[in-house]
Amino acid sequence: MGNQICIGFDEQKPEHSQAKKIDNFKSNMKIFVGPILHSFSPSDLRILNPGTIAVNNLGKIEFVQEGVHSDQLLKKFNLTSEHVTVLKENQFILPGFVDTHIHAPQYVFTGTGYDVGLLEWLEKYTFPKESEFKDSSHAHSSYQKVVKRSLRCGTTTACYYATIHLEGIYLFPNSLTVSFLASKILANVVKSVGQRGFIGKVNMDNNSPDYYVEKTEDSLNDTSAFIEYVNSLNSDLVKPVLTPRFAPSCTSKLMSGLADISREKNLLIQTHISENCGECEWVKNLFPEQNGYADVYKHNGLLNEKSVMAHCIYLTEEERKLFKEVNAGISHCPNSNFSLQSGVLNVRQLFREGITKVGLGTDVSGGYSASLLDGMRQSIIASKVIHMKSRDAAEENICEPLTFKEAIYLATLGGAKVLNLEEKIGNFEVGKSFDALLIDLNVGENGTSTIDVFRHDKIEDLIEKFVYLGDDRNISQIFVAGKQVMRSNERSQQYLQQQPELQFESFNIPEHSILRRSNDVNITTSELNITAEISRRIQRQNYRNIISARIRRLSRQPNSVNSLSHSSSTNNEESAVVSQRNYQSLSRTADSWISLAGNNELIQNENRNLNTTINNTVSNIDINYNNQNPLNHEEYFVSRRERLNTLIDRLNSNAEVFNRMLINTNLNINRSNIAYLNRNNSVNHNASTTSRRVNNNSPQFGSKVVCKIFCKFCKIKVSSRGMKAKLLADLKISSFSTDFNSNCVSLVNSEYKNGKCLCSICDFACLGCGNVIGYHVNQPCQPCLKACNNGHLWIFNSDHVYSVDENILWATLKLSDRDATDNRMEVCR
Numbered sequence: 001m002g003n004q005i006c007i008g009f010d011e012q013k014p015e016h017s018q019a020k021k022i023d024n025f026k027s028n029m030k031i032f033v034g035p036i037l038h039s040f041s042p043s044d045l046r047i048l049n050p051g052t053i054a055v056n057n058l059g060k061i062e063f064v065q066e067g068v069h070s071d072q073l074l075k076k077f078n079l080t081s082e083h084v085t086v087l088k089e090n091q092f093i094l095p096g097f098v099d100t101h102i103h104a105p106q107y108v109f110t111g112t113g114y115d116v117g118l119l120e121w122l123e124k125y126t127f128p129k130e131s132e133f134k135d136s137s138h139a140h141s142s143y144q145k146v147v148k149r150s151l152r153c154g155t156t157t158a159c160y161y162a163t164i165h166l167e168g169i170y171l172f173p174n175s176l177t178v179s180f181l182a183s184k185i186l187a188n189v190v191k192s193v194g195q196r197g198f199i200g201k202v203n204m205d206n207n208s209p210d211y212y213v214e215k216t217e218d219s220l221n222d223t224s225a226f227i228e229y230v231n232s233l234n235s236d237l238v239k240p241v242l243t244p245r246f247a248p249s250c251t252s253k254l255m256s257g258l259a260d261i262s263r264e265k266n267l268l269i270q271t272h273i274s275e276n277c278g279e280c281e282w283v284k285n286l287f288p289e290q291n292g293y294a295d296v297y298k299h300n301g302l303l304n305e306k307s308v309m310a311h312c313i314y315l316t317e318e319e320r321k322l323f324k325e326v327n328a329g330i331s332h333c334p335n336s337n338f339s340l341q342s343g344v345l346n347v348r349q350l351f352r353e354g355i356t357k358v359g360l361g362t363d364v365s366g367g368y369s370a371s372l373l374d375g376m377r378q379s380i381i382a383s384k385v386i387h388m389k390s391r392d393a394a395e396e397n398i399c400e401p402l403t404f405k406e407a408i409y410l411a412t413l414g415g416a417k418v419l420n421l422e423e424k425i426g427n428f429e430v431g432k433s434f435d436a437l438l439i440d441l442n443v444g445e446n447g448t449s450t451i452d453v454f455r456h457d458k459i460e461d462l463i464e465k466f467v468y469l470g471d472d473r474n475i476s477q478i479f480v481a482g483k484q485v486m487r488s489n490e491r492s493q494q495y496l497q498q499q500p501e502l503q504f505e506s507f508n509i510p511e512h513s514i515l516r517r518s519n520d521v522n523i524t525t526s527e528l529n530i531t532a533e534i535s536r537r538i539q540r541q542n543y544r545n546i547i548s549a550r551i552r553r554l555s556r557q558p559n560s561v562n563s564l565s566h567s568s569s570t571n572n573e574e575s576a577v578v579s580q581r582n583y584q585s586l587s588r589t590a591d592s593w594i595s596l597a598g599n600n601e602l603i604q605n606e607n608r609n610l611n612t613t614i615n616n617t618v619s620n621i622d623i624n625y626n627n628q629n630p631l632n633h634e635e636y637f638v639s640r641r642e643r644l645n646t647l648i649d650r651l652n653s654n655a656e657v658f659n660r661m662l663i664n665t666n667l668n669i670n671r672s673n674i675a676y677l678n679r680n681n682s683v684n685h686n687a688s689t690t691s692r693r694v695n696n697n698s699p700q701f702g703s704k705v706v707c708k709i710f711c712k713f714c715k716i717k718v719s720s721r722g723m724k725a726k727l728l729a730d731l732k733i734s735s736f737s738t739d740f741n742s743n744c745v746s747l748v749n750s751e752y753k754n755g756k757c758l759c760s761i762c763d764f765a766c767l768g769c770g771n772v773i774g775y776h777v778n779q780p781c782q783p784c785l786k787a788c789n790n791g792h793l794w795i796f797n798s799d800h801v802y803s804v805d806e807n808i809l810w811a812t813l814k815l816s817d818r819d820a821t822d823n824r825m826e827v828c829r
């Protein structure tokens with residue numbers, strides 16, 4: 001939740017809020033002092049050692065200079081030393097990496113399938129795997145993995161290919177809700193982790209397998225819908241990109257249609273070109289009227305300053321000139337070029353020809369690594385291959401290998417140029433966004449670094465060692481637009497967030513409505529019910545477990561079947577009759593439960609399984625009984641009947657019971673998970689200690705409507721005394737807030753300061769699903785404490801919760817409630 005700024009304030013802002021905003025603008029500044037490096041051109045890597053960099057609360061670089069200037073900045077902006085981070089020995093800061101070419105869906109088979117070249121690889125591995133992404137739940141869990149991996153490897157900006165699917169199907173296990181996502185999911189995931197990114201819905205209407213192809217019109221329409229969707233996310237960081245896969249899989253009509261969209265909406269275009277000799281031959285045959293591969297794109301309006309062209313290995317001199325002329329970007333993907341045996345791009349030649357709009361692409365999974373550290377290394381190796389060839393052939397212009405400094409350029413500023421972002425990111429010029437990595441070579445002290453530092457190592461050596469030997473363990477902090485993303489403790493949190501069904505926005509669909517169009521097939525709600533059954537199965541599985549657990553528990557309780565079996569009786573027949581009756585009753589109950597869910601084969605199977613479970617459980621009780629030859633039948637039967645009937649009544653009560661059982665199970669599981677994680681992180685949670693000290697008597701809140709707040713992921717109510725709020729430090733951020741600790745949330749991870757003000761805050765998770773949905777201000781800083789805040793220290797992220805207004809105003813909430821101080825706990829389920 002690192003982007004939020006501490007205490008939430010009411011929408012009815014006090015008069016002086018503008019002044020406060022300006023105050024916050026300064027007081028939330030971050031200042032870093034230590035070695036700072038950034039590129040200005042391939043041959044110009046500047047190392048400020050030490051340097052000072054100041055970042056304002058909009059995430060923009062306010063100041064950067066060689067030397068230590070922290071005192072001067074503290075004075076100028078009236079700040080305290082808490083705003084300054086002084087880097088330790090063996091730490092340095094560099095710009096975040098820019099991955100100009102990555103196929104998100106291909107991550108699922110990264111590290112496999114390198115036995116063939118490009119065209120066969122596409123047929124054999126890529127298309128089948130990409131086609132599976134019509135399943136939204138698969139898309140969701142896979143995209144989470146690749147995006148988190150990419151960010152963790154230091155990629156603060158990525159240009160992603162998704163698949164051809166605009167929409168997919170997603171059914172929640174506990175209701176008939178459907179979500180329309182698929183490629184959109186990738187945009188959601190990138191936004192949710194805080195990475196900067198371009199997302200492209202892939203276009204393919206030609207030379208593609210039947211199971212993975214679009215009609216031209218659909219492809220264009222879906223692309224427009226996709227663009228609209230990504231734009232509707234209203235994110236400064238996540239943008240759409242047009243993505244014709246490559247010339248062989250696109251008709252001219254599709255390519256020129258996409259070019260029109262690009263012109264109209266001013267969007268980047270990404271595609272592949274001249275990667276593999278067979279591919280180049282194929283393009284020649286497919287487009288005989290054009291003068292080469294680049295001309296195909298140019299002719300169809302796709303080669304211009306907005307183009308992000310991957311590979312470019314076999315561009316002719318003429319084509320390179322054309323690239324320079326139109327200012328097209330080149331994404332160099334050395335790992336993929338080696339792994340798919342495509343060829344070796346001569347970057348030195350490009351530089352010599354004045355082409356510097358060149359960046360790196362991991363090209364997952366043609367490339368097997370999602371890390372641009374690997375990309376840098378492989379680009380150097382590729383350049384050495386070229387160098388050796390030119391040296392051995394005694395060429396006139398021997399190509400010198402790339403240096404590690406040039407590799408850093410490619411991974412940072414070069415990439416930014418390729419994506420036309422050089423005015424925003426790529427280095428640390430004043431006014432640019434602070435997209436940065438704090439590198440720490442000291443992690444070796446914990447035995448986890450692959451780098452050893454020696455006394456002779458100078459700062460240049462440390463940087464070079466990082467390029468050649470570092471990995472994500474050395475990337476200790478990652479910033480995108482000034483905001484720290486993916487803190488190290490989020491690795492453990494990832495575990496809780498991998499509950500796939502709980503992450504989507506959803507909406508109820510009326511019966512028989514048409515849900516999506518795909519290859520001209522209309523899918524209706526009733527057809528989807530078949531898939532719905534699969535989802536419900538999870539629910540029934542839990543239900544079954546709960547029943548059998550209850551029966552087992554029952555049989556172990558004092559005075560229940562087993563303990564009674566020590567009394568004596570011989571009337572086994574009666575026992576059998578009663579047990580049969582009770583079994584039938586239980587079974588009927590199960591039947592009626594199951595029939596709630598429908599009548600098809602799947603359900604009947606479930607029904608059979610459930611019956612078998614109950615059957616086995618009850619006959620186990622009988623076997624125990626018979627074996628132990630109980631003496632007191634009367635008591636046994638009465639007790640047994642009573643207990644089984646009670647059980648049946650309880651199971652019969654209604655579907656609510658089961659839903660509650662599920663929620664409770666979830667709550668308990670999540671509680672213990674969180675407790676476990678917190679124990680392991682040795683967290684000190686101190687939620688209620690400061691409630692008493694905040695100002696909760698501000699009259700202007702009286703006319704605010706009280707609302708209930710629900711978790712967007714699992715829909716449980718997390719507060720019944722919430723309020724819509726704005727964050728004073730950034731009035732663009734809407735949130736919800738409350739003053740009471742709800743019993744449906746739990747603090748997670750360690751306390752932290754987000755750098756925007758000095759409040760100590762701690763994230764909290766919904767106990768229904770484990771997702772982080774807000775943060776608690778454990779210790780407000782002085783300005784926030786003095787501001788009118790209605791005593792609200794629990795801030796809900798409006799992306800993760802929704803509200804339903806109550807018919808009550810804050811003024812009419814019971815005073816005793818409002819004045820409760822310590823241990824404010826709301827039981828809100």
Ligand SMILES: O=c1[nH]c(=O)c2nc[nH]c2[nH]1
Binds near residue numbers: 122272
């Ligand atoms: O490396 C590549 N990966 C791909 O998915 C692809 N599609 C066309 N050309 C391609 N090259």
